[in-house]
Amino acid sequence: MARSLQELQERYNSAAKQKQMETEFRRQTRGGKGSGPKNAGAAIRRLFTYMKGYWGFMGLVLFCMLVSTLTSLVGTYMMAPIINKLYLAVAPDKALALSPMEQLADRVVISFTGGTGVMDYIITALIVLACVYGVGIITTYLQGRLMCHVAEHVMERLRGDLFNKLQRLPLGYFDGHPTGEIMSRFTNDIATIDGMFSNSLTTIVSGAVTLIGTLVFMFTTNWILTLVVVVFIPLFLLLGLMIANFSRKHYRSLQAALGAVNGYIEENVSGQKVVKVFNHEENCVEEFACLNNDMRDKQFKAQFWGGIMGPVMGNTSQISYGVTVGVGALLMVAGRLSPGGLTLFAQYSRQFSMPINNLSQQMTTVFAALAGAERVFELMDTAPETADKPEAADMSGMAGHVVLTDVSFGYVPEKTVLKHINVYAKPGQKIAFVGSTGAGKTTITNLLNRFYDIEEGSITIDGVDVKDMKREELRSKIAMVLQDTHLFTGTVRENIRYGRLDATDEEVEQAAKAASAHGFIMRLSDGYDTKIEGDGTNLSQGQRQLLNIARAAISKAPILVLDEATSSVDTRTERQIQRGMDRLMEDRTTFVIAHRLSTVRDANAIMVLEQGEIIERGTHEELLEMKGRYYELYTGKRELD
Ligand SMILES: Nc1ncnc2c1ncn2[C@@H]1O[C@H](COP(=O)(O)OP(=O)(O)OP(=O)(O)O)[C@@H](O)[C@H]1O
Numbered sequence: 064m065a066r067s068l069q070e071l072q073e074r075y076n077s078a079a080k081q082k083q084m085e086t087e088f089r090r091q092t093r094g095g096k097g098s099g100p101k102n103a104g105a106a107i108r109r110l111f112t113y114m115k116g117y118w119g120f121m122g123l124v125l126f127c128m129l130v131s132t133l134t135s136l137v138g139t140y141m142m143a144p145i146i147n148k149l150y151l152a153v154a155p156d157k158a159l160a161l162s163p164m165e166q167l168a169d170r171v172v173i174s175f176t177g178g179t180g181v182m183d184y185i186i187t188a189l190i191v192l193a194c195v196y197g198v199g200i201i202t203t204y205l206q207g208r209l210m211c212h213v214a215e216h217v218m219e220r221l222r223g224d225l226f227n228k229l230q231r232l233p234l235g236y237f238d239g240h241p242t243g244e245i246m247s248r249f250t251n252d253i254a255t256i257d258g259m260f261s262n263s264l265t266t267i268v269s270g271a272v273t274l275i276g277t278l279v280f281m282f283t284t285n286w287i288l289t290l291v292v293v294v295f296i297p298l299f300l301l302l303g304l305m306i307a308n309f310s311r312k313h314y315r316s317l318q319a320a321l322g323a324v325n326g327y328i329e330e331n332v333s334g335q336k337v338v339k340v341f342n343h344e345e346n347c348v349e350e351f352a353c354l355n356n357d358m359r360d361k362q363f364k365a366q367f368w369g370g371i372m373g374p375v376m377g378n379t380s381q382i383s384y385g386v387t388v389g390v391g392a393l394l395m396v397a398g399r400l401s402p403g404g405l406t407l408f409a410q411y412s413r414q415f416s417m418p419i420n421n422l423s424q425q426m427t428t429v430f431a432a433l434a435g436a437e438r439v440f441e442l443m444d445t446a447p448e449t450a451d452k453p454e455a456a457d458m459s460g461m462a463g464h465v466v467l468t469d470v471s472f473g474y475v476p477e478k479t480v481l482k483h484i485n486v487y488a489k490p491g492q493k494i495a496f497v498g499s500t501g502a503g504k505t506t507i508t509n510l511l512n513r514f515y516d517i518e519e520g521s522i523t524i525d526g527v528d529v530k531d532m533k534r535e536e537l538r539s540k541i542a543m544v545l546q547d548t549h550l551f552t553g554t555v556r557e558n559i560r561y562g563r564l565d566a567t568d569e570e571v572e573q574a575a576k577a578a579s580a581h582g583f584i585m586r587l588s589d590g591y592d593t594k595i596e597g598d599g600t601n602l603s604q605g606q607r608q609l610l611n612i613a614r615a616a617i618s619k620a621p622i623l624v625l626d627e628a629t630s631s632v633d634t635r636t637e638r639q640i641q642r643g644m645d646r647l648m649e650d651r652t653t654f655v656i657a658h659r660l661s662t663v664r665d666a667n668a669i670m671v672l673e674q675g676e677i678i679e680r681g682t683h684e685e686l687l688e689m690k691g692r693y694y695e696l697y698t699g700k701r702e703l704d
């Protein structure tokens with residue numbers, strides 16, 4: 064049975080997603096409540112620090128921008144003397160009411176003209192016009208190029224800083240922040256900041272200059288007509304706001320529908336195998352049609368109201384154009400305006416709404432970008448892993464005496480996962496942790512190399528508290544095969560060498576042999592040079608584990624941790640690995656976690672963990688004799704509890 068639209072939307076639009084979309088929507092529509100940054104000034108100041116070394120460029124950009132804006136204003140203004148001259152040629156007996164600005168333009172053209180003929184005058188005026196626009200083109204080009212240069216360098220710095228920060232965050236941060244959220248700092252947020260730098264800044268400044276310049280030119284030409292044009296400004300603003308409000312409403316519901324559709328597709332794609340296994344295809348098609356249909360409705364409305372903005376504003380400016388020309392014509396007849404002046408106003412009144420619209424649009428982008436910058440800086444300001452102590456102990460020549468004393472730990476303060484753990488491991492010993500799922504085995508290994516720091520108890524290696532060691536050094540002493548395998552994009556060889564970057568090809572091969580991976584690697588199409596695709600989807604689960612083991616085997620760390628390292632490997636290979644690893648780890652310390660108890664039979668000590676406590680410890684034989692939990696686990700006589 065397909066679920067209803069409402070149920071689907073609720074499910075695929077979880078509260079978190081909804082919240083994320085609302086911020087997204089606020090960013091994209093203008094002026095929604097709380098869309099802005101919390102502290103715009105601080106964000107701007109901090110962004111400015113990223114422009115260090117580029118202020119010279121910025122000065123040039125500003126200069127080019129001013130020149131290019133002025134050329135466009137002046138270019139338009141040059142129409143006035145040309146039309147006035149033509150008018151006088153047709154009606155030489157008419158006296159023209161020239162404003163001071165028009166007289167100036169007239170004088171400029173005359174000063175360049177040799178003769179006094181109409182054609183000379185017009186040709187000269189056109190040449191001046193061409194020069195002005197020529198300068199405009201060059202400065203616009205320069206301004207765009209320089210600004211992009213600055214913006215992209217600033218973005219590079221931002222991304223770099225963010226990524227550096229990422230490498231220094233404690234693992235706990237990633238527990239509380241989903242990958243998508245962190246990714247969006249790098250993608251969405253940086254993109255909006257980039258938009259502001261490469262686009263909005265110049266648009267805003269040149270918009271403001273155009274607006275002021277136009278007003279000045281209009282006002283010096285005819286103040287009455289200027290008032291007529293200005294009266295329309297509130298009308299533009301009001302209309303723009305009204306339409307924006309409508310489209311915002313529809314945009315919001317579109318975002319919700321879109322979220323549901325995306326969520327559904329995402330889950331369906333990643334779970335396609337399971338969908339097929341349970342024959343849910345038709346059901347999925349039906350449910351998707353329901354969501355799809357709903358999205359069409361909402362998209363239609365959002366698109367309509369979004370698209371109507373341009374035409375409506377355009378038509379409004381036509382009205383302002385008509386009224387201006389009408390009043391202007393009356394003024395001209397009354398002898399208060401020249402024909403050239405009238406043409407100017409016709410032009411200006413049409414252009415006038417553009418910078419206003421641009422300005423209000425760009426302000427939204429700027430606010431969104433500043434809010435994005437705040438999120439980026441927030442991540443940058445997250446407390447990193449606690450700093451290494453300055454007088455961190457020297458760990459060279461470490462043997463591998465690992466002692467855990469009365470360790471208690473919880474990922475979150477309210478919930479302790481490990482309780483009073485005591486373990487002692489000598490170099491050359493193999494210590495095993497067994498116990499049911501969720502007992503806390505992986506957690507112990509997380510503490511060994513300080514993925515998380517403990518509050519209670521202590522962990523020492525060769526008598527030195529791990530808290531007193533440099534993390535980098537500590538981790539270089541512990542080779543780990545994590546429970547969840549991960550391979551990087553690259554060749555098999557590169558993936559094994561990840562364990563120790565200066566390893567020779569020969570050492571890579573030896574490690575692969577110790578991990579029983581050599582055989583299957585040689586059967587791959589390109590042997591050690593075979594490319595690993597997408598986290599190793601072209602390998603079997605067991606093969607991925609073997610590569611992870613080889614990666615740990617190549618490191619010369621005195622301590623080795625194997626967390627379910629051989630869970631997907633057949634028992635014969637597992638025994639081979641054991642022999643290989645035992646040779647490798649002869650005088651080093653090994654911690655093994657395994658559900659398959661045959662793997663840990665030969666361990667020097669086996670710890671049985673239950674709900675964060677070690678409830679039994681001893682060798683395989685001792686534990687069997689105790690007839691306790693280990694015995695139950697081993698013989699399969701474990702009762703259901
Ligand atoms: N990152 C984490 N944040 C919060 N709680 C966690 C985290 N990782 C594990 N836990 C919790 O800690 C407990 C112990 O988990 P742990 O991974 O150590 O179990 P395990 O013994 O390794 O189990 P398994 O045999 O399934 O690997 C579990 O109850 C789990 O829910």
Ligand SMILES: [Mg+2]
Pocket residue numbers: 504505506546626
């Ligand atoms: Mg585990």
